[in-house]
Amino acid sequence: MPRPSTREQIVQAGLKCLTTKGFNGVGVQDITDAAGVPKGSFYNHFESKEALGAEIVERYGADKRRRELLTDKSIPPLERLRRHYERLTTLCVDARFERGCILGNFSAELSNQSEVIRESLRRLYERWTKDVEATIAEAQDQGAVSKALTAAELAGFLLDAYEGALLRARVERDGRAFGRFMKFAFSKLLV
Amino acid sequence: MPRPSTREQIVQAGLKCLTTKGFNGVGVQDITDAAGVPKGSFYNHFESKEALGAEIVERYGADKRRRELLTDKSIPPLERLRRHYERLTTLCVDARFERGCILGNFSAELSNQSEVIRESLRRLYERWTKDVEATIAEAQDQGAVSKALTAAELAGFLLDAYEGALLRARVERDGRAFGRFMKFAFSKLLV
Numbered sequence: 001m002p003r004p005s006t007r008e009q010i011v012q013a014g015l016k017c018l019t020t021k022g023f024n025g026v027g028v029q030d031i032t033d034a035a036g037v038p039k040g041s042f043y044n045h046f047e048s049k050e051a052l053g054a055e056i057v058e059r060y061g062a063d064k065r066r067r068e069l070l071t072d073k074s075i076p077p078l079e080r081l082r083r084h085y086e087r088l089t090t091l092c093v094d095a096r097f098e099r100g101c102i103l104g105n106f107s108a109e110l111s112n113q114s115e116v117i118r119e120s121l122r123r124l125y126e127r128w129t130k131d132v133e134a135t136i137a138e139a140q141d142q143g144a145v146s147k148a149l150t151a152a153e154l155a156g157f158l159l160d161a162y163e164g165a166l167l168r169a170r171v172e173r174d175g176r177a178f179g180r181f182m183k184f185a186f187s188k189l190l191v
Numbered sequence: 192m193p194r195p196s197t198r199e200q201i202v203q204a205g206l207k208c209l210t211t212k213g214f215n216g217v218g219v220q221d222i223t224d225a226a227g228v229p230k231g232s233f234y235n236h237f238e239s240k241e242a243l244g245a246e247i248v249e250r251y252g253a254d255k256r257r258r259e260l261l262t263d264k265s266i267p268p269l270e271r272l273r274r275h276y277e278r279l280t281t282l283c284v285d286a287r288f289e290r291g292c293i294l295g296n297f298s299a300e301l302s303n304q305s306e307v308i309r310e311s312l313r314r315l316y317e318r319w320t321k322d323v324e325a326t327i328a329e330a331q332d333q334g335a336v337s338k339a340l341t342a343a344e345l346a347g348f349l350l351d352a353y354e355g356a357l358l359r360a361r362v363e364r365d366g367r368a369f370g371r372f373m374k375f376a377f378s379k380l381l382v
Contacts (some may be wrong), residue, residue, distance in 0.1 A: 022300045082281030098303050104358055106298035109213045111361035112289050121362045129245070156359075157375050160368055161348065164355030167295055168347075170302035171312045177351055184348050188340070188380070 007045040008036040011059070013052055019099045023109050050114050053106065057120035060102050061127045070135045077139040078190060081132065085162060085185065089178045092166060097173045103128070104163040129155045134141050137191065145190050158185055198236040199225040202250070205243050209291045214244055214300050241305050244297065248311035252318045257311045268330040269381060272323065276353060276376065280369045284363050285359060287362045294319075295354040320346045327381065336381050349376055 004012070013035035017026045030047055032039045046052045069087065070080055092099065103124055110117045133155035139145040145154075161184070165177040195203070204226035210218045219240055236241045260278065261271055263381055277380045283290065301308045324346035330336040336345075352375070356368035 010326065016255035019340045020303055022213070022215055022304070023298070024213055025304060030370075060314075080317040093328065099301055100302070104355075107362050108291055108296045109216070111291070112211055113213070118362055125359055125362060142295060148376075153371055153374070156368070157371050160355030160372070161352035162357050163358055164295075164353065167298040167354055167358075168276055168351050169317055171298050171309055171316060177347070180348050181351070183344070184340075 006035075006037050006041050009037055010042060010045055010052065011056065015056050015059075015102070016099075017103060018053065018056065019048070019102055022028055022105060023049070023113075036098050039040050049114055052181070053110070053114070054116050054120045056102060057106060057117060057181065061120070061124035066128070066131060070131050077135045077142065081135055081139070081190065082182075082186060084132070084135075085178075085182060088162070088166075089175065091179075092169060093175060100170055101163060101166055104166055107163075108167075125159070127160055132159060139190065149189075154189060161185070197226075197228050197232050200228055200235060201236055201243065206247050206250075206293070207290075209247065210293055210296060213296060214240070214304075237239065241307055244301070245307050245311045247293060248297060248308060248315055252298045252311070252315035252373070257319070257322060261322050267335070268300070268333065269335050269377070272326055272381065273373075273377060274372065275323070276369075276373060277327075279353070280366065281358075283360060283369075284366060288361050291361055292354060292357055295357055298354075299358075316350070320350055323350060330381065340380075345380060351379065352376070 008029060014031045017031050017034055021030075026049075028042050029039050031049075031052070032042050042052075046055070065087075066084065069084055073079060075083070087103070091103075103121060106117055107121055111121070112118075129152070133151045136151040136154050140147050140151055156157060161179055165181040168174060168177040201222060205222045208222050208225055212221075217240075219233050220230050220242070222240075223233050233243075245361070247375070256273065256278075260275055266274070274330060283292075294312060297308055298312055302312070303309075320343070324342045327336060327345050331338050331342055350367040353372055356372040359368040360366060
């Protein structure tokens, strides 16, 4: 495997630092230290910490694995949705509840502070909701989920409820909020 | 009305600054400037910005108006719950979606950074959930809400879903996420 480029090292270190300590809790120096690259090299690749933040949000929005999982027609749509949320939960649990979701964290911290990042977050909400919506619509077409609520409403509500559960899980440092989310999602809402 | 004490001015200014710009985005100087008091006076009242943050979370947890509203037996319990969420939404809308909830914001930003604040947040989640749970239990006893799910589960899930809706509303700068929350809460979950 080729060595990751300096730019890629910065993005990966930035993702880790920013999801752990928050945008304002981390300086460019912390990110370049974590990436093992000279501080000066940061500005060869990014105009500012804000520009790096926006790029990280865009990458989350384009998450290839989420897309692949949610569109894998060899698996029933409800099972795909279940795996989708389980995958997200595993990421949080494996990080011992120390890492949040960049979407939730940046929404809380930066909605007022950066128009560029807020606009990236808005697009990320839209894309992620659309991906889940399409999967729910498939489940509805197959008769596995009632059409009483639209797929768009269900997808939007579930995404928000999941982000809220993640916030609480980080405070409680355990998976109870995720367990409750799964119970409501799969035995009360997607039915 | 007597003039608020310096300590109280600092708490009120801190609440406003911290919910708008986040914990790490605001310095002690910003808070004392907003309070119109000398910077040095801060340390007569608080050991650190963290100590002020923890006190603000404790105050949220003890929110007298929430308690009064949720326990007002002259109003049917479901109507109390509706007013409870409407009140929270109004606070956000009136601030033009620029202020978040201290619970959501600090959970995202500080769960890893401050054990003192994380512990305060844990207690706040617990108290707020208990208040909502007691109101839902009343509605269940009156036959207005099914007992298929426990009041504790419903209260926990609704609180998380509301916090998630608030995060999204701040990004979208409109009330769609709140509208969806109310629809799900009152026509799908509290039924």
